[in-house]
Amino acid sequence: MHVAMHMSDGLVNAPTALGFGLVAILGLTVAAYQARADLDERTAPMAGLVTAFVFAVQMINFPILPGASGHLLGGALVAILVGPWVGSLCIAIVLVVQALLFADGGLTALGTNITNMAFVGVFTGYAVARAMRPLARRSRAGLLTTSFVAALVNTVAAALAFVVEYTIGGAGGAGLGTVFTLMVGLHVLIGIGEGVITAATVGAVAAARPDLVYLLREPAPVVRTTGEGVAP
């Protein structure tokens, strides 16, 4: 058995799928614009390699229960390591490639999948990590706790986004309560696994190259300009 979160075609109706397709395109455009600021002129090669990393990581299977394995989704991981804009861009590109080349996740579900995992998931995870940043900077245990909680919340938030989409245009005959319990219950379990692995990974990166952890970076120093003719 393989636990995945990629929605297939037919889970939500056509108007909902198209609506979220537009949301995804809009989000991608904004993320592509904002990502430039985070990576300065190294943007493309670095982001390309980080995306390849996410893709490779999703191929490493972890045991969940005997007989069932799952893989890291990596939303909170990339948000903590490379920031939310580059992170969401990476996850979105992974999803597009998986849908177009690997038949993983439906083509019409691409919009909802990108919205859930690349935007809702990554940004909620990053918001949690950002809120806990003082703790993360204080000690290694704090950083691990922050990563764990961010990954857990990220996974559950992505599942909740699915429940919202199902409410708007669900194509099945299931009661909302059932879907909610099933999705949230399942993803709390997945999220705990995701949290443990994310924490261990961030811990390993922070031990070797703390300067690469986006969350721990100090804000860029304010450039003071003096003299005339400089716009405020």
Next chain:
Amino acid sequence: MGAGHAHPLYLPGVSPVHRLPAEVKVVAALLLAICVVATPREAFSVFAGHLVVLAVIWTAARIPPLWILRRSVIELPFVVLAVLLPITGPPPTIDWLGFALSEPGLLGAWNILVKGTLGVLISLTLAATTPLPDLLLGLQRLRAPALVVTIATLMLRYVDLIVAEARRMRLARLARGHDPRFLWQTGATARGVGALFLRTYERGERVHLAMLSRGFTGAMPRTVDDAPTRRQWAAGLTPVAAAVLLAAAGWNLA
């Protein structure tokens, strides 16, 4: 360069479908999937019609149906939901082997299964007939942001390398006495993922420097630029027209 040119679902060929520009195929596949999703679930026979449209494409592309069917057994992630729907759905119910199955639930499960399966078949057809470089060029011509296309290009160029590196790291762990069983493999594997990130990131820095030294200005140079002809668009969109008619017929039936 051996890496980054083929992907596991590609079936090499020279059929008319293979030769269609990638952007035509991407648009056609997307529209076909939308038609399938927009078909009302009660129009059972229409879904058979959609399958016939796909079968015609497979014949034109010289893809053996068995080749496609064997690969369509990709895990259906939401099968759990589809199985639960008939059991937990609202009344009225019908009796089946002593189980009381909900009728709307059954319809819902059918809806997810048939549309999900047809969707996978459409994606497989696209993947089987489109090599990587074509797809990237197609995305570029479909006006995907240049940055996105460049990232995707580099990602696909390096993904095999990174995956192979992950495999070598696992072998190295095994050679040093790591026992990958059940939960206690998590710690070592996750630290391996951390190390993989560092190696990937540092490789990215090297790749970037190498690209700069070869004149990289922030955008990939365009090598070929011949837009698809009107005839190619027409050929690609013919199955879509059939699917639109089918979906419309479905709405009249329902």
